[in-house]
Amino acid sequence: MSGFTMVEALNRALADELEDDPQVLVFGQDIAALGGVFRVTAGLTERFGDRVFDTPLAESGIVGTAVGMAMYGYRPVVEMQFDAFSYPAFDQIVSHVAKMRNRSRGLISLPLVIRIPYGGGIGSVEHHSESPETYYAHTAGLTVVTPGSPADAYSLLRSSIRSDDPIVFLEPKRRYWQKQEGTLPVTTPDIGTAVVRRPGSTATLICYGPTVDLCLETAQAGTEEGWDLEVVDLRSLNPLDIGTLVASVEKTGRAIVVHEAGSFLGMGAEIAGQLSERAFYSLRAPVLRVTGFDVPYPAARLESFFLPGVDRILDAVARSLAY
Amino acid sequence: MPDDSTVTDPAQMIRCLPDPAAPDAPLSPHSLSDDQLLDLYRRMVEIRRLDALAMSLQRQGQLGVWASCLGQEAAQVASAHALAPQDWVFPSYRETAVGVVRGIPFVDLLSQYKGIWLGDYDPHKYRFAMNSIPIATHALHATGLAMAARRAGDDLVAVAYMGDGATSEGDAHEAMNFAAVYGAPVVFFIQNNQWAISVPLHRQTASPTLAARAGALGFRGIRVDGNDAAAVHTVTADALAHARGGSGPVLIEAVTYRIESHTTADDQARYRTEAEVAPWRERDPISRLDRYLSGGGLLTDDVRDGAHQHADSLAAATRDEILARSPGDPTEMFDHVYADERALLEEQRQMLVAEQRAFEESWEDS
Numbered sequence: 001m002s003g004f005t006m007v008e009a010l011n012r013a014l015a016d017e018l019e020d021d022p023q024v025l026v027f028g029q030d031i032a033a034l035g036g037v038f039r040v041t042a043g044l045t046e047r048f049g050d051r052v053f054d055t056p057l058a059e060s061g062i063v064g065t066a067v068g069m070a071m072y073g074y075r076p077v078v079e080m081q082f083d084a085f086s087y088p089a090f091d092q093i094v095s096h097v098a099k100m101r102n103r104s105r106g107l108i109s110l111p112l113v114i115r116i117p118y119g120g121g122i123g124s125v126e127h128h129s130e131s132p133e134t135y136y137a138h139t140a141g142l143t144v145v146t147p148g149s150p151a152d153a154y155s156l157l158r159s160s161i162r163s164d165d166p167i168v169f170l171e172p173k174r175r176y177w178q179k180q181e182g183t184l185p186v187t188t189p190d191i192g193t194a195v196v197r198r199p200g201s202t203a204t205l206i207c208y209g210p211t212v213d214l215c216l217e218t219a220q221a222g223t224e225e226g227w228d229l230e231v232v233d234l235r236s237l238n239p240l241d242i243g244t245l246v247a248s249v250e251k252t253g254r255a256i257v258v259h260e261a262g263s264f265l266g267m268g269a270e271i272a273g274q275l276s277e278r279a280f281y282s283l284r285a286p287v288l289r290v291t292g293f294d295v296p297y298p299a300a301r302l303e304s305f306f307l308p309g310v311d312r313i314l315d316a317v318a319r320s321l322a323y
Numbered sequence: 324m325p326d327d328s329t330v331t332d333p334a335q336m337i338r339c340l341p342d343p344a345a346p347d348a349p350l351s352p353h354s355l356s357d358d359q360l361l362d363l364y365r366r367m368v369e370i371r372r373l374d375a376l377a378m379s380l381q382r383q384g385q386l387g388v389w390a391s392c393l394g395q396e397a398a399q400v401a402s403a404h405a406l407a408p409q410d411w412v413f414p415s416y417r418e419t420a421v422g423v424v425r426g427i428p429f430v431d432l433l434s435q436y437k438g439i440w441l442g443d444y445d446p447h448k449y450r451f452a453m454n455s456i457p458i459a460t461h462a463l464h465a466t467g468l469a470m471a472a473r474r475a476g477d478d479l480v481a482v483a484y485m486g487d488g489a490t491s492e493g494d495a496h497e498a499m500n501f502a503a504v505y506g507a508p509v510v511f512f513i514q515n516n517q518w519a520i521s522v523p524l525h526r527q528t529a530s531p532t533l534a535a536r537a538g539a540l541g542f543r544g545i546r547v548d549g550n551d552a553a554a555v556h557t558v559t560a561d562a563l564a565h566a567r568g569g570s571g572p573v574l575i576e577a578v579t580y581r582i583e584s585h586t587t588a589d590d591q592a593r594y595r596t597e598a599e600v601a602p603w604r605e606r607d608p609i610s611r612l613d614r615y616l617s618g619g620g621l622l623t624d625d626v627r628d629g630a631h632q633h634a635d636s637l638a639a640a641t642r643d644e645i646l647a648r649s650p651g652d653p654t655e656m657f658d659h660v661y662a663d664e665r666a667l668l669e670e671q672r673q674m675l676v677a678e679q680r681a682f683e684e685s686w687e688d689s
Contacts, residue, residue, distance in 0.1 A: 064464060064466075067467055068467020071464065071467075091460060103442050105655075108453065
């Protein structure tokens with residue numbers, strides 16, 4: 001059977017980088033014998049020995065030791081088990097990972113990747129479904145990448161490991177088991193490039209990570225209304241590929257940003273600001289946002305009410321067209 | 324070298340030089356040659372003079388702030404002196420004496436406090452990491468680098484310098500625990516100077532000593548008189564050999580005292596009395612080494628005067644250099660954020676350049 005899932009793509013990307021570069025190390029909680037709670041690292045410790053290892057249960061310790069290893073020339077790839085468990089490492093990420101190159105006037109590079117499964121939709125308990133992308137994307141010195149497809153998961157993770165800058169790599173956990181046709185390896189456009197996943201003319205849906213497939217599904221549903229929706233997958237949140245967004249809006253005149261994180265000061269706010277500065281005369285309606293509500297992530301039985309869905313996005317398209 | 328009593332009994336610690344405050348305390352032998360002892364003395368005199376220079380520069384408005392290491396010269400100089408060139412130091416902001424012993428020109432350390440840049444020396448050249456202001460966070464970097472060096476088969480030890488307050492931070496615990504679990508060659512050098520800004524040691528821990536913590540994590544802890552240069556050097560050399568030999572990390576608690584306020588922005592009169600500080604002045608680490616060396620006939624008036632003259636001339640030259648140092652092109656703030664060029668930052672750089680140009684033109688017109 002051909003095709004591969006996002007988990008398989010991530011696993012293969014790690015394996016291929018471990019194979020190609022002896023400086024690559026993979027570590028985190030439960031990633032060795034267990035292969036990670038999502039099995040992203042399954043089989044790697046059997047194949048690469050102590051270059052893939054378990055750590056004590058301490059997220060700040062994982063990221064902080066990765067800083068020291070990166071200073072010494074290794075390329076650590078560390079896993080935070082779930083989104084909200086990256087917060088104990090927040091001080092290390094913001095105060096050191098992001099700033100070390102600048103503080104040292106360019107003399108210290110930290111080529112490390114922090115993998116974080118993120119987002120909701122898996123019916124989990126509290127602290128397992130959050131969307132922390134804005135915290136990281138807001139921080140100067142960090143690069144924030146999030147794949148929306150298995151092919152991007154493979155290619156962007158390989159690019160991230162090869163980058164001389166630290167990368168926060170956000171993995172949309174509810175898409176882990178999504179399958180894509182084709183075979184690995186694949187090469188997709190590099191970090192910093194947004195991709196038009198579906199060309200269209202009615203309006204632009206701007207999405208990333210878990211909302212990419214949602215927007216593609218919405219675009220399909222929109223054809224029943226006679227709408228031809230364009231879908232742009234950001235892939236990289238910092239840097240943000242404003243050029244591709246402006247080009248799309250110059251064509252469609254309307255933009256709707258879709259993400260699971262709350263709207264207040266979220267990626268949608270930044271994108272709306274950028275488009276109003278750079279594509280004001282092309283816009284035929286305000287940039288709209290379809291996002292999670294600005295409440296703590298709800299209990300599992302309520303998450304379907306919280307998460308953006310096809311109908312809510314189609315409603316936003318209708319509101320945009322009504323201007 | 325240590326027995327358990329030196330680790331857990333606050334009354335016990337390793338001493339080599341007679342302590343006027345504890346005349347009956349047993350003394351251990353030290354491992355230093357006469358030349359090494361004299362070198363420690365000269366270095367301590369030098370750093371005390373440079374520290375005084377920094378204090379006066381701050382009072383004159385030339386530095387934004389300064390964190391003095393007055394009273395901690397033995398702990399810093401003697402421990403740094405024991406390091407091998409290939410070892411890495413992970414300092415907090417108070418380890419200026421360590422930096423000087425590692426060879427960093429003092430002016431480059433002052434540069435940060437004048438606000439020239441966030442750090443202004445080559446960390447690789449001196450194997451002295453960028454000093455870390457968030458408390459205890461750098462201890463993890465030391466552990467990570469030591470894990471990396473061990474993995475690479477390289478012979479080096481990473482030394483994390485922290486204060487007593489830092490031991491309350493989670494990162495200190497995580498750094499020690501990781502180092503112990505992986506057997507990483509790290510020396511955690513804790514200067515227990517009794518105060519974390521205004522909070523005394525007994526508010527940081529209920530443990531009788533800081534050194535005792537190592538035992539709970541499964542590695543060696545040592546307690547040493549931090550105002551005794553010979554003891555600090557001997558204990559540090561022993562700890563480095565232990566870590567270098569693959570036996571895992573060591574925690575050294577150097578018991579000392581912060582004579583000055585936390586920084587020039589702090590006012591110690593609000594939380595402690597001169598009556599508390601006075602006995603520690605009597606235990607001054609330089610006077611103590613001076614008495615020991617003078618008693619043995621090693622330190623003559625000529626050597627003492629020479630040390631002070633050297634320190635004075637170094638301070639005078641450093642003063643000229645730091646006064647002459649000014650920030651460079653402000654657009655450098657965009658240069659080191661990322662390894663590659665970022666469109667957003669290039670736009671903002673051009674905005675700043677245009678702003679500067681407009682300002683200069685309006686200045687010329689007026």
